[in-house]
Amino acid sequence: MISSNVLIKGYHYSEKIYSENYITYLCCDLTKACNYRCIYCGNATHKDKGKDLTTNQREKLISNLKEYGLKTVIFAGEGEPTIDPDFYHLIKHNYAIGLTTIVYSNIAVLNKRKIEFLYSHDVSLVIKIDSLDEEIYNKMTGSNEYVTFKENLENLLLVYGREPHEEKRIEIATVLTELNKREPKKIKKLCDEHGLVYCCKTAGKKGMAGKKWEKICPNGTIELEKIAKKYTDKYQTTGTILGDCAVAGHGIAVLKSGECVLCPSLTDYVYANVKTNTVEEIISIKRKIYDWTNKPACIAKYIQNTGGTIESLVEKHKQKP
Numbered sequence: 001m002i003s004s005n006v007l008i009k010g011y012h013y014s015e016k017i018y019s020e021n022y023i024t025y026l027c028c029d030l031t032k033a034c035n036y037r038c039i040y041c042g043n044a045t046h047k048d049k050g051k052d053l054t055t056n057q058r059e060k061l062i063s064n065l066k067e068y069g070l071k072t073v074i075f076a077g078e079g080e081p082t083i084d085p086d087f088y089h090l091i092k093h094n095y096a097i098g099l100t101t102i103v104y105s106n107i108a109v110l111n112k113r114k115i116e117f118l119y120s121h122d123v124s125l126v127i128k129i130d131s132l133d134e135e136i137y138n139k140m141t142g143s144n145e146y147v148t149f150k151e152n153l154e155n156l157l158l159v160y161g162r163e164p165h166e167e168k169r170i171e172i173a174t175v176l177t178e179l180n181k182r183e184p185k186k187i188k189k190l191c192d193e194h195g196l197v198y199c200c201k202t203a204g205k206k207g208m209a210g211k212k213w214e215k216i217c218p219n220g221t222i223e224l225e226k227i228a229k230k231y232t233d234k235y236q237t238t239g240t241i242l243g244d245c246a247v248a249g250h251g252i253a254v255l256k257s258g259e260c261v262l263c264p265s266l267t268d269y270v271y272a273n274v275k276t277n278t279v280e281e282i283i284s285i286k287r288k289i290y291d292w293t294n295k296p297a298c299i300a301k302y303i304q305n306t307g308g309t310i311e312s313l314v315e316k317h318k319q320k321p
């Protein structure tokens, strides 16, 4: 169980909400494109291809799921959500129908005007900070954006810190590699000074991280995991008060194509599609394949650590008809 004071608004629900709602979250992928090239990114291509859900289909999905208890829409995905053409439109839609939006972002394009917009449309943020040192930051992110990032971060802290809030609305996320393993202490200090939630974790071995594994984790992950554990407030950014994953445990994850997956990192196992299945069907299929007892806190990490496959896990736990 995670303490409620390390949960940002949108991930802050009580046990009661989770027991009443089968679907509390929608994790909806937006663009795969990105203005950064992080050395550990789970996405190796940053290219959009194929036929995606339209703006209307996304809006309809969100509105339909609201009837089934949806409370939070998460824009994380495999790219940078803030550069998707639908981004601001969908946030307005979510806000208009009373939903909180959680956005994962490198914040490089979030100037003061855009931050004000997010603040006033019930958006919580999970912000990537892999280092507070310019050279390490630019190396980690494959960008030259440190100065812009710092300016945007300062504005964000001003806008979101304007009134003292009961609820926390900003979480900081660090992916720990050999290059930034001395950074968490400084980042945690910044979080404590501003009352932000901190999530520090090691990389999953996929996409760019898989290709550059020897460079980013030359000595394996044991030491990095110890450092992450020392500073982090929570095991994973999507952790709920129950200690499981908001998306896999209490939501639906939809890829750009409309395919529904258990976890946005496990894109090979598709159990339904928004284009061909109704919301009722999607919920019913998900219930059949993921109503496990003793769910792992993170299925992606569980599979990586045990060497199994998602298919074998689902098969093992699948409800008998």
Ligand SMILES: C[S@@+](CC[C@H](N)C(=O)[O-])C[C@H]1O[C@@H](n2cnc3c(N)ncnc32)[C@H](O)[C@@H]1O
Residues within 6 Å of the ligand: 034, 040, 041, 042, 043, 076, 077, 078, 079, 080, 081, 104, 105, 106, 126, 127, 128, 173, 174, 175, 202, 203, 204, 205, 206, 209, 237
């Ligand atoms: C894929 S990013 C997309 C949103 C945004 N571009 C960002 O980086 O915050 C979503 C989250 O996944 C994390 N992430 C990316 N690659 C990862 C990997 N290989 N292992 C673990 N987390 C990863 C990022 O740090 C970020 O918190």
Ligand code: SF4
Residues within 6 Å of the ligand: 034, 035, 036, 037, 038, 040, 041, 042, 043, 078, 079, 080, 106, 128, 141
């Ligand atoms: S981790 Fe996020 S910011 Fe970094 S390259 Fe991947 S999608 Fe872009």
